[in-house]
Amino acid sequence: MLRIHCPICGLRDETEFTYGADATVQQPDITETDQKAWLDYVFMRDNPRGPHREYWHHVTGCRQWLVVERDTLTHEMGQSFLAREVSK
Amino acid sequence: MTSRRLSNGGRIDRSQKFAVRFGGKQFTAFGGDTLASALLAGNKGVVARSFKYHRPRGIIAAGAEEPNALVHLRDGARHEPNAQATLVEAFAGLSSTPQNAWPSLEFDIGAPLDLMSRFFGAGFYYKTFIGPFQGTGFWMFCERFIRKAAGMGFAKTIDDPDHYEKINAFCDTLIIGAGPSGLAAALAAGRKGDNVVLVDQDHVLGGSLLDEQAGSTSDAWLAQTAAELRAMDNVRILTRTTAFGAYDGDVFGLVERLQDHMQVPEADKPRQRYCLLRAGKTILATGALERPLVFAGNDVPGVMLASAVREYLNRYAVLCGQEVVLATNNDSAYQTAFDLRDAGATVTICDVRANISSVLVQKSVRAGITVLAGHGILQARGKKCVTGAQIVPVDSAGHATGSPRMIKCDLIAVSGGWAPVLHLWSQRFGKPDYHKSLDAFLPQRQRENITCVGALMGTTSCEDALRQGFDAGGKTGDAPELTLTEPFWGNDLSPVTIITKPDGTTPGKAFVDFQHDVKLADIDQAHLEGYVSVEHLKRYTTSGMATDQGKTSNLNALSRMAALCKMDIPAVGTTRFRPPFTPVTIGAIVGHEHGLHFRPTRLSVIHDWHRENGAEFTEAGAWLRPWYYPENGEDLRRAYIREAAHVREHVGIVDVSTLGKIAVQGPDAAEFLNRVYTNGFKTLALGRLRYGVMLREDGFVLDDGATARLGENDYFMSTTTANAAKILAKAELLLDTAWRDLKVHVTTITDQWAAFAIAGPTSRQLLADVTGADLSRDALPNNHFTNVLVNGVNCRLHRMSYSGELAYEIYVPAKSGRMVWESLMAAGKVHSLKPYGTEAMGALRIEKGHVAGAEIEGRTTMQDLGLEGLASGKKPFLGAVLRKRPHLENPDRPTLVGLEIIGDQGAKAGSLLFAQTGPTEGHSEGWVSSTTYSPALKKNIALALLSRGRTRLGETIRVVDFVGNSTLQAKVVSHHFFDPEGLRQNG
Numbered sequence A: 001m002l003r004i005h006c007p008i009c010g011l012r013d014e015t016e017f018t019y020g021a022d023a024t025v026q027q028p029d030i031t032e033t034d035q036k037a038w039l040d041y042v043f044m045r046d047n048p049r050g051p052h053r054e055y056w057h058h059v060t061g062c063r064q065w066l067v068v069e070r071d072t073l074t075h076e077m078g079q080s081f082l083a084r085e086v087s088k
Numbered sequence B: 001m002t003s004r005r006l007s008n009g010g011r012i013d014r015s016q017k018f019a020v021r022f023g024g025k026q027f028t029a030f031g032g033d034t035l036a037s038a039l040l041a042g043n044k045g046v047v048a049r050s051f052k053y054h055r056p057r058g059i060i061a062a063g064a065e066e067p068n069a070l071v072h073l074r075d076g077a078r079h080e081p082n083a084q085a086t087l088v089e090a091f092a093g094l095s096s097t098p099q100n101a102w103p104s105l106e107f108d109i110g111a112p113l114d115l116m117s118r119f120f121g122a123g124f125y126y127k128t129f130i131g132p133f134q135g136t137g138f139w140m141f142c143e144r145f146i147r148k149a150a151g152m153g154f155a156k157t158i159d160d161p162d163h164y165e166k167i168n169a170f171c172d173t174l175i176i177g178a179g180p181s182g183l184a185a186a187l188a189a190g191r192k193g194d195n196v197v198l199v200d201q202d203h204v205l206g207g208s209l210l211d212e213q214a215g216s217t218s219d220a221w222l223a224q225t226a227a228e229l230r231a232m233d234n235v236r237i238l239t240r241t242t243a244f245g246a247y248d249g250d251v252f253g254l255v256e257r258l259q260d261h262m263q264v265p266e267a268d269k270p271r272q273r274y275c276l277l278r279a280g281k282t283i284l285a286t287g288a289l290e291r292p293l294v295f296a297g298n299d300v301p302g303v304m305l306a307s308a309v310r311e312y313l314n315r316y317a318v319l320c321g322q323e324v325v326l327a328t329n330n331d332s333a334y335q336t337a338f339d340l341r342d343a344g345a346t347v348t349i350c351d352v353r354a355n356i357s358s359v360l361v362q363k364s365v366r367a368g369i370t371v372l373a374g375h376g377i378l379q380a381r382g383k384k385c386v387t388g389a390q391i392v393p394v395d396s397a398g399h400a401t402g403s404p405r406m407i408k409c410d411l412i413a414v415s416g417g418w419a420p421v422l423h424l425w426s427q428r429f430g431k432p433d434y435h436k437s438l439d440a441f442l443p444q445r446q447r448e449n450i451t452c453v454g455a456l457m458g459t460t461s462c463e464d465a466l467r468q469g470f471d472a473g474g475k476t477g478d479a480p481e482l483t484l485t486e487p488f489w490g491n492d493l494s495p496v497t498i499i500t501k502p503d504g505t506t507p508g509k510a511f512v513d514f515q516h517d518v519k520l521a522d523i524d525q526a527h528l529e530g531y532v533s534v535e536h537l538k539r540y541t542t543s544g545m546a547t548d549q550g551k552t553s554n555l556n557a558l559s560r561m562a563a564l565c566k567m568d569i570p571a572v573g574t575t576r577f578r579p580p581f582t583p584v585t586i587g588a589i590v591g592h593e594h595g596l597h598f599r600p601t602r603l604s605v606i607h608d609w610h611r612e613n614g615a616e617f618t619e620a621g622a623w624l625r626p627w628y629y630p631e632n633g634e635d636l637r638r639a640y641i642r643e644a645a646h647v648r649e650h651v652g653i654v655d656v657s658t659l660g661k662i663a664v665q666g667p668d669a670a671e672f673l674n675r676v677y678t679n680g681f682k683t684l685a686l687g688r689l690r691y692g693v694m695l696r697e698d699g700f701v702l703d704d705g706a707t708a709r710l711g712e713n714d715y716f717m718s719t720t721t722a723n724a725a726k727i728l729a730k731a732e733l734l735l736d737t738a739w740r741d742l743k744v745h746v747t748t749i750t751d752q753w754a755a756f757a758i759a760g761p762t763s764r765q766l767l768a769d770v771t772g773a774d775l776s777r778d779a780l781p782n783n784h785f786t787n788v789l790v791n792g793v794n795c796r797l798h799r800m801s802y803s804g805e806l807a808y809e810i811y812v813p814a815k816s817g818r819m820v821w822e823s824l825m826a827a828g829k830v831h832s833l834k835p836y837g838t839e840a841m842g843a844l845r846i847e848k849g850h851v852a853g854a855e856i857e858g859r860t861t862m863q864d865l866g867l868e869g870l871a872s873g874k875k876p877f878l879g880a881v882l883r884k885r886p887h888l889e890n891p892d893r894p895t896l897v898g899l900e901i902i903g904d905q906g907a908k909a910g911s912l913l914f915a916q917t918g919p920t921e922g923h924s925e926g927w928v929s930s931t932t933y934s935p936a937l938k939k940n941i942a943l944a945l946l947s948r949g950r951t952r953l954g955e956t957i958r959v960v961d962f963v964g965n966s967t968l969q970a971k972v973v974s975h976h977f978f979d980p981e982g983l984r985q986n987g
Ligand SMILES: [Zn+2]
Pocket: A006, A007, A008, A009, A010, A058, A061, A062, A063, A064
């Protein structure tokens, strides 16, 4: 089981969280009308082997959305941040 | 093999004498026995039949590595399959039956299996699936035969009467294994003040020290150490506990067998306890398992691991044979020889090593043991028990170099070196390192927070094991001192485990994997067929894939493969272990989380009223909702038809408290709503509410619901029951990431508000009576709300309709929900107000043509559902761009229509639609999403998605239910079956 550091609650079990999305892609501006930009955002994902950034929701804890650093190869958990403080 | 209990010695409690049953026969056992030791004490040689060839099999080990002695324990509801007799503590009344015993332990099936045996070789399963037998039904035949014959055990089908507990736990230092190194680690860590958990699968502490002769110097050390540990409050000792899984984040799965050693658990006590333990650091002191040797007939009952023979002798006072041939490739087995000799057995040692330590040879000679250097066993003789060993001089590759000679014996004890128990380490970290001098895979001593000590690391002496453990535990206080004279396996090992004729073959079946009956020749066959990868080899031959995960077989299979490929073992590699280390009962994993406790049940605040008034309930996600309220023994169909008709004629009330409710607040609330809904919300005036549709970013419909504007920056959003949590989480994510510029707060208020829909021609009059408010058409038009008082409670009354009737939704503070509901029921008497359930609610919305979860199912667009009029062209919203993808605008897509079913029978949801002519196969032209009997139309109707549906109104089509195998005719109509102009809801 992964154990995820929540900046609000501390080190908690993975089962308190839900995975949200890939935190390395950015949603186009709502006024963007180019289909390609939205298609890339919705469907195109890298599948990195190694360090990665993901959105996790501390859904049964403080309900904050986090950006979590996770190594997809070793499952090692890196730092976590409040999403609203780091997302672009 | 003539095994027997010695009249003294051992660590059994002879004052406790009782009978255990195995296969209908009684065996005498003493306190401290395992089922296996009791069977051996009773000279029970054959305990199983092998998986494929049904050869007689005996006990070969004394612990978790035992591949043969699988038994069914207990009878009836407490029946348990796949128990290893070597791990089952004996207790008075224990009943067991052999698990692999078809047709019986004693009877040789013979001929039929010889016929089959050519199919049982390497790749049997694959060849039968994809080879010439494919599609012939041969597999089906084989499977039935194999399942019956193979004795994989059977699960009971009646409820388990016992209960199982689950706990979460934490510790600073977890120590797995309470042998010398684990005990030393626990001493040090405990003295240091760490919060320590010490785990061992045995019921007593000591590990390999329990295999020493009773009265050895180790006994005093063990007693003193155990006493010191027990006296420390910060050390929790969990015996009868298996650490079966090592997971990310230093989380370990443990199962404590609290009451397995009794016939029936004590009242109210859990049988087992599953513990999810989060450890700071972990010390693995899991020891090593002895490797068998591979030679012809190495599975004949009476061929046992040398270490097991010693354990049965010293711990259980069971002498497994009188005339013993002991075959080894290392020093450790000599101690078994000495102890056997002390017990009065005759012993001949065949040591594959040409050069043996002179100390050992001299000691052996003094003890009257014959030592044959450079010798191995070519073949074990005997059928149901060993009668002799064909021994032969061998070269350094294990090939015979001379002619064999026969030695009469009744026990063959073997040692092919040791395999460290690195299962937990491998679960976490994958590939271990191969150490040539030990011919073994070893974990890394220290990786992340896990330290490995003792025999797991190939220690060469007891002192070494103690020192490693003590260091790992944090070296606190006096270092433990204990010296054993036992020669350790790590000392001087020759990596020969396979004894063959000069040409590399064996003079009979030689087994690598006992539990799955994989022969040396199967590995050779896989090699011939081109298998190189060890993971492929494992699956192709099924070696190591039985419930024991190859504890005794993996290394021997690997070394054969390496020799055939002319590669060294690290180049061949090893497979990764997976949890669990030993089988874990499903009951322990489930704990109390079954039946109603599987997940929380959400109840409306007026659930009790529904129950008291006879409602039948249905599950809606985690919610229990009133389904229908039967009168006079009505069934579902009669009840919902009556309830729906009553709404259309009079007035009904339904509990819609389960709807998702979200407070959307802040200066940018309108902008937020404008972005998530397809239609405009910036123009929504105070006091009004508006139905909205949400899309996913990819352009498909996500959810729908009404939003009311309560204040300047204060909106009340509702979602469908099923999507409530999802929509809230999505809103939170958007506001924390892409839309951080919006000043908006979203809060769930689902549980804060009870909500009831009151629908029907007299709903206005009823509500006017209750609230005293002016609810006239002009005062409260459709899609407006007003604040009202019901019995002194401030409520909000929304005028909106899901049923198509004149209808309202009243939102009530949750704590006053029941009181307001009852006020409404009381006031409604004169208007014939009746409650209705979700089934009638569904019938009404289908009549009206409203979409719900069956239509908004993730694959439908606004156009598909006829909702495109709600898509604003003047503003951006989520999904606006991708809903315009060409494929999603294809006019051939299925679109929402109504169906009037011809005849008395209703359609089944999920039925497929086909045109009147042509075959009913392949892709259909659409499907039925929702069905009901319409009391208003007096016919069976349905909502459906039909290709080019809107152009086909009036057409008659076929509705095919492939599950129920029926075909109906239906007329395609508009999905607005009832009051399409909306005169009633707007009246
Ligand atoms: Zn948190």
